[in-house]
Amino acid sequence: MTKICVIGLGYVGLPILLNLSNKYKCIGYDISLNRIESLKKGRDIFKEFSKKELLKKSILYSNNLNHAANCNIFIITVPTPIYQNKKPDLSHLKDVCEKLSKKIKKKDILIFESTVYPGITNNFCIPIIEKFSKLKEGRDFFVGYSPERVNPGDKKHNLKKINKIFAYPYKFRKKEILSIYKLICKKLIITENIKEAEAAKVIENIQRDVNIGLINEIYLVCKKLNLDFKEVINLASTKWNFLKFKPGLVGGHCLPVDPYYFAHISKINNYKTKITLAGRQTNDFMEKNILIEIKNILKVHDKKNNKKVLLCGLSYKENVSDHRNSLALNIFNKLKKIKKNISGYDPMINDNLSNKLNLIISEKEFSNFDIYITLIRHNIIKKKINKLSKNKLIFNILSNI
């Protein structure tokens, strides 16, 4: 009988688990006891899923892989971040491979979902598992790769509505694993080549990062030249092939990370990339730049430094509750150090977290400021700002093109 273990219950693993549990018995494993405890109570801190969805009988949440002893399909969605020095941090992958090597049995299938550089599945993950399990991949157990394409906050392109790449070089249980994966997306794009699937995923994010970087650069140059950025983009957009990317604070776990993976493997293979990382510096620099922009606003409109200022929208991306790796939150924390009367607000972030982050939460308090500065413009923030009385000063940072 098919029994599935999903390893890593973040924004990638959790929706996969919930989809598959409609048909299969599943174990949801996460290394974080906190995460497991709250999921067991039906609570998703990122507010994406309801209590009812989370508390299905077909799911067992656990931070102990022993509970997955009788699973025969493992889906691995652990994070692949970078170290401070920007080198790929494969420690989570390594850790999970070591743990799995002690659990897996003959005929098991492992599908990796984490974004990596081409070669990691075959040259890094499989050797670790083989070494400790004494099993041989392709004979005893079988590995595939299906890169996650979750776009947090984007309801138009959620898991069930997208094409998903699925790389699996074997015939063994192929029909079965394909029918399982078909449950979690609109269409499967099937290939046998894991490395090409790994490359495909990472270049998607590089392309976005570079393009947002370029539009941020154009935004900064327009400021320097006293040009109306929004007007420039609107004019350029009348060309049939101009791509209307938005400038912004690029945070999160993908764009600020993935380019370094590709650059790393290129360098190892004697090719120093010149464009892959071109967006990184400028996109990171936007934090400092927006900080300056806000300081300049306050210099003009809060001369006596006695106005009450509210910074709105602090998660890492529009319509997303995740505050980790958020440049907007960094900006808030830096502003707090130089101005007392400043508060932060993000209705997407749950109340507990908001309390921890020292953000205001009450509706009453919200209408009680003199100056409102919007950073990450969630739909709900736009609505609330529009309803404010007319005597409030409102500044929308980064043109909303």
Place this chain on the structure above:
Amino acid sequence: MTKICVIGLGYVGLPILLNLSNKYKCIGYDISLNRIESLKKGRDIFKEFSKKELLKKSILYSNNLNHAANCNIFIITVPTPIYQNKKPDLSHLKDVCEKLSKKIKKKDILIFESTVYPGITNNFCIPIIEKFSKLKEGRDFFVGYSPERVNPGDKKHNLKKINKIFAYPYKFRKKEILSIYKLICKKLIITENIKEAEAAKVIENIQRDVNIGLINEIYLVCKKLNLDFKEVINLASTKWNFLKFKPGLVGGHCLPVDPYYFAHISKINNYKTKITLAGRQTNDFMEKNILIEIKNILKVHDKKNNKKVLLCGLSYKENVSDHRNSLALNIFNKLKKIKKNISGYDPMINDNLSNKLNLIISEKEFSNFDIYITLIRHNIIKKKINKLSKNKLIFNILSNI
């Protein structure tokens, strides 16, 4: 009576002239006597226009601006290249402004079309004209800017089918000049801000150059990692927002030039761009890289260096006859130095020019080679290659994704 002078009869000026001459008396001015002589004979070396179109009675071709003495509208489409050191070469603009300053009269209108950086029309061109003419812009004569959006070889987006930005800050003769410009495009996008129009144009090309650069970089890394580039791109393209740019040899007069204009004005304004020029080095490097790729092909398939090799497609871009600034042609010239039995072929380039460039032209000769290498794949080349007998070795350089 409206009489129009189009200054510069290259791939930008000539189609404007021909369109306007359907309704107005026009002077077509070019600094090159050769160009004027051949246009007078109804010959367009780039084979875009027929003899009948060129020899309209409403057009007077001249390389003497005195013939434009009674014109009252001037459209300037001179080239804006870069110097060897990559700095903007404004000498053609300077020259034409000086010449015009001695010809223009009160109430004349001048529209610039050349791609520039924001500020050139107002801060460079107008001061030159005012200085020598003793006339005041905005009072005596009036200047607008309408950036050219010609995409050579692209029949889907020719002048009559595209939106065209038109920046003109005055009311004087505005209706008239708009009605004239409406003759040469599908829709006018009207603005009063010349600088924003200048910026809009130059960033369109930068965006293309950076994106092609990135796809070229991915192509090169895939080669290094032994990945099937075409397959990687096809997989990535199954994501809803992946942009399928083609790798290629970026030549011509726009992409290799325009980024330097924007970077230049940014630097002057204390912002050193980090992404604008990111594509340049890689795109230029493709010449060397493709040269190596071809040498490697010949090492394997022409071991004794006795095969007859034909390099096909040498203009700067698909379906374009213009060979100037063509990286493919550079590659051909470099290969000739190391291999005797190599010939070049481009059916888009006219026979006279082909002779000068030492390319083969006869159909008979074309089928007489052992190895065919296609570089710039014009539609006509694809057809001809498909018709070759099956014993020929054919290599299509740069995946045709």
